[in-house]
Amino acid sequence: MLELATKQPKPYLIVPSVPTPNGELHLGHIGGPYLRADILARHLRMQGHTVYLACGTDSYDSYVTWQALKEQKPPAAICQHYHKAIARNLASMNIQLDLFVDPLAATHAQRYQSWCEKIFNKLQAKQALKQIKETLLWDDEIQAFCTGCWLLGNCPSCQAEVAGYFCERCGAHFKPEQIKHPRGRAPYQNLVKKSVSNWFMSVPTQLPSANGIIQPVHEVFANFQQAQQSLMRMTIPTYWSPPFTFAAEQSHGFFNYGFVYSYFLLMGEAIAAKFGSTINAFAADSPFITINTFGFDNAVPFLASIYGITNHLTEYKPFDYYLINYFYHLDGSKFSTSRRHAIWVSDVAEKAELASDIVRLYLASIPVHATAGDFDTRQFIDFYNDTATWLQTKLRHTLDKLAGQTISRHDECLTAQWVSLLKQQATYLTPQSYEPDRAVNVIEQWLVRYDSRLNEESSYTWLKGMALLLYPFMPELAGSLWRALTGLDIPQLADFAVTADSIRPLAATAYPNVLTPNQLATLSAERCSLEI
DSSP, X not given: OGGGSOSSOOEEEEEEOOOOSSSOOBHHHIXXXXXXXXXXHHHHHHTTOEEEEEEEOOTTOTHHHHHHHHHTSOHHHHHHXXXXXXXXXXXXXXXXXXXXXXXXXXTTXXXXXXXXXXXXXXXXXXXXXXXXXXXXXXXXXXXXXXXXXXXXXXXXTTOOEEESSBOTTTOOBOOGGGOEEEEEOXXXXXXXXXXXXXXXXXXXXXXXXXXXXXXXXXXXXXXXXXXXXXXXXXXXXXXXXXXXXXXXXXXXXXXXXXXXHHHHHHHHHHHHHHTTOSOOTTBTTOOOEEEEEEEGGGHHHHHHHHHHHHHHOTTBOOOSEEEEEOOEEETTEEOBTTTTBXXXXXXXXXXXXXXXXXXXXXXXXXOOSSSOEEEOHHHHHHHHHHHHHHIIIIIHHHHHHHTTOOOOOOOHHHHHHHHHHHHHHHHTEETTEEXXXXXXXXXXXXXXXXXXXXXXXXXXXXHHHHHHHHTTTOHHHHHHHHXXXXXXXXXXXXXXXXXXXXXXXXXXXXXXXXXXXXXXXXXXXXXXHHOO
16 A cells, blocks of 8 residues: 555645635635645645645735725725635635735735845846836826726627736736727726836747646637737836836836736745745745646736746746636636625535535536536535435444444455555546546545445445545545544555554534535525625
């Protein structure tokens, strides 16, 4: 069994995309970059690797200022409130972060500013930046340019309605002056055209082909390159951003997407400091394997920032792998915060009190690596109740049967079957080929090996195999099961042979019950209130 654990452990840093602190997370957010990152992190740790999972909030996104207007609060107060709320949302879904950065907090604010300035200076020294005059919309009464989420119109590529500089439907990224039928979101009303200079960075004309960047992303990036002459925006006239101290006009700031790689460098530095290392994971000579997870809509700005900066500043390296997901739909229509078409994490965890393990397993079972996936509420209810039933009738029954015993042998035939399935599951949970939905299917294959007539050794083997197959997806239940079987805290392949002095049952509360009529009513009420 030890052969399944790695003999050459490696350090990993996984960084999901950074959410905007203008509201809480919904299940579409969770099922995308955050759950996918957590599943991979747990799988790699189970193999014996050292894995750090780092994230933060994008406090300087323009949507923060819109939320500030709606709530009549300063933007910093909005960020502080929702940063904490998002941290709770992630924790309630068992997304285990080693670092969660608030770029406005005293711990990180100056370092974030420093990284932005350092990168800007280095790019300027390399003559990688170009100052370009562009025509933006200006409101004389507000005395501000209409930028970011305040600018509405239609995508120049697919004509979909957009806000800001990129399209969620087709992934296009464009200049504000290229938007079709431009208009302002209130209070921007009387808009006129005005010239202003901004800094742009030249970016590579081609992306690498073997690190998880899917073909549709290559296509949309190529379209971006052609339309934008291989230039990525680095500054924008706005009051809400890391201060751009090099500008003659103090209204300018660093463009958050242009400097997203600076944010990642900050995380690499913070992780090194937290765990006693002197090496930033993004240093060119770093031994870390770095992985970035994000949605399709973020592909162009993320990759342009990452490859633009690292192409000019070779002392830094891009991510080694990218896990890119498409959107989740909810009953056939895209999860949407703005339309309030969503199921919120806090509603699931606090109001309906659903088991996060089963929610995670269902989200992971929906394929989103090649196309949009659909969270079907009726299907989810059936899935939830079917899972809760087999956990109660099969897993609980088997463990209760062994309670109080000491079993030191495994069923060799059943172990061989499990090893085969584990290897199959591992092929779907690698950064090179990441398909969690197919890994979930492997769990179902192990489930059919269950038989209530299994002898003690076979039952023990089945339970241990189930704990290890489940752990990346259902960490709470799998961890409790592993402790009951081995006395150890964290499921590890290398510890498969370890036995507990006495196998103990789990408390009844460890097993989720099926959804009750009251819980169903809560979910139904939430859905009705969210559909506008």
